[in-house]
Amino acid sequence: MPVLTSTLALIVFVAGGIAGSFGALLGLGGGIFLVPFLHLVLGFPLRSAAAISLSTVIATSSSVTAGRSGEHLVNLRFGMVLEVATVAGSLLGGFTAQLFAESTLQRLFGLVAIIVAVVMFGRLNRRNVMLDGTADPGRLGGLFHDPESGGPVTYRIKRLPVALLASFVAGNVSSLLGVGGGIIKVPVLNAWCGMPLRAAAATSALMIGVTAAGGAIIYYGRGDLSPLAAAPAVLGVQLGSWLGLNAGQRASVVWLKILMAAVLIVVAALMFMESAR
Amino acid sequence: MNRSAEFAGVRRLELAVGRVLRLGITASSVCFGLGLALALSRVDVELARPVLTTGLIILLATPIARVAVSAVDYAREHDWLFVALTLIVLLELAASVVAALYGPL
Numbered sequence: 001m002p003v004l005t006s007t008l009a010l011i012v013f014v015a016g017g018i019a020g021s022f023g024a025l026l027g028l029g030g031g032i033f034l035v036p037f038l039h040l041v042l043g044f045p046l047r048s049a050a051a052i053s054l055s056t057v058i059a060t061s062s063s064v065t066a067g068r069s070g071e072h073l074v075n076l077r078f079g080m081v082l083e084v085a086t087v088a089g090s091l092l093g094g095f096t097a098q099l100f101a102e103s104t105l106q107r108l109f110g111l112v113a114i115i116v117a118v119v120m121f122g123r124l125n126r127r128n129v130m131l132d133g134t135a136d137p138g139r140l141g142g143l144f145h146d147p148e149s150g151g152p153v154t155y156r157i158k159r160l161p162v163a164l165l166a167s168f169v170a171g172n173v174s175s176l177l178g179v180g181g182g183i184i185k186v187p188v189l190n191a192w193c194g195m196p197l198r199a200a201a202a203t204s205a206l207m208i209g210v211t212a213a214g215g216a217i218i219y220y221g222r223g224d225l226s227p228l229a230a231a232p233a234v235l236g237v238q239l240g241s242w243l244g245l246n247a248g249q250r251a252s253v254v255w256l257k258i259l260m261a262a263v264l265i266v267v268a269a270l271m272f273m274e275s276a277r
Numbered sequence: 278m279n280r281s282a283e284f285a286g287v288r289r290l291e292l293a294v295g296r297v298l299r300l301g302i303t304a305s306s307v308c309f310g311l312g313l314a315l316a317l318s319r320v321d322v323e324l325a326r327p328v329l330t331t332g333l334i335i336l337l338a339t340p341i342a343r344v345a346v347s348a349v350d351y352a353r354e355h356d357w358l359f360v361a362l363t364l365i366v367l368l369e370l371a372a373s374v375v376a377a378l379y380g381p382l
Contacts (some may be wrong), residue, residue: 009313055336059306059336061298062340062343070288072287076291080347083366090373095376209340213339214373221377228325230333231310231312235309
């Protein structure tokens with residue numbers, strides 16, 4: 001692990017800021033950008049990069065969710081149902097991360113990045129909304145005000161087992177690779193389970209905090225999470241997610257998805273190159 | 278439960294969750310800022326370590342506190358299904374703390 005000098009702390013802080021602003025724009029933790037940077041550019045072992053990233057995921061999740069409280073975008077009930085699965089997945093990931101070779105984790109990271117990019121490209125214009133604000137959302141569905149369409153939006157949750165399975169996998173990948181796991185949950189919840197993208201992203205942002213905590217605690221116990229390296233990353237992400245949250249009001253969802261998919265393809269290519277060295 | 282009362286309950290929990298998360302993230306960020314300043318300026322490197330560790334532990338505990346607050350709120354609403362779900366999540370988190378403290382299961 002590199003020695004943390006003032007210069008390195010500043011670089012980690014700036015990287016956290018960039019990752020955090022992308023994360024907030026996309027409703028993800030930002031770890032998908034931060035982990036490859038810490039690992040490929042700064043030379044942190046993948047496990048340490050994942051652990052640092054998980055602590056920033058908790059920070060992003062907390063500040064984004066706190067910033068949105070009262071808007072009803074976050075579906076607390078459905079989120080809690082899915083957290084049973086995400087945290088179980090993250091516990092399993094925390095243990096298996098100790099068993100895998102670093103090159104295995106790198107290839108896994110590349111694979112996940114590609115899958116997500118493909119899913120994103122394939123579903124650029126999907127929306128799941130009942131524009132009638134008086135429709136019954138059911139026990140797990142939700143109702144929120146959408147600034148884009150200018151009216152109340154209602155949705156019902158479909159295919160709960162699919163959502164639970166995706167959440168378990170997301171939790172597992174989250175603590176294995178240090179990403180939030182929103183990259184898996186958000187497309188699934190949006191495409192198959194009836195959640196509008198904004199509600200899916202907001203609810204995922206809530207869930208990734210508790211999911212990441214499950215994994216980060218295990219890494220901390222194993223000595224993979226240094227408070228000195230986590231501090232600048234977390235502070236950078238805090239600043240970045242604040243910036244991203246404010247820019248997110250104006251950004252188009254379609255362009256965000258295209259941007260995200262392009263970045264993920266580059267990340268995947270770099271991870272595969274690194275694992276083959 | 279009628280619809281508007283349910284809506285008010287959802288809103289109250291949402292605001293309570295927001296407060297817990299904001300408090301946790303503020304406290305840990307203050308510790309991180311202070312700890313980094315102490316470590317990098319070399320004013321008091323000895324003190325920096327416990328301050329940074331405190332910040333990290335507060336950060337890791339913040340989502341757990343959020344889940345605990347939800348459990349209390351669902352119990353007040355007599356929503357036992359959600360109390361049970363919330364307690365399962367808390368037990369899973371407790372398992373990760375136990376694993377961290379005592380090594381592999």
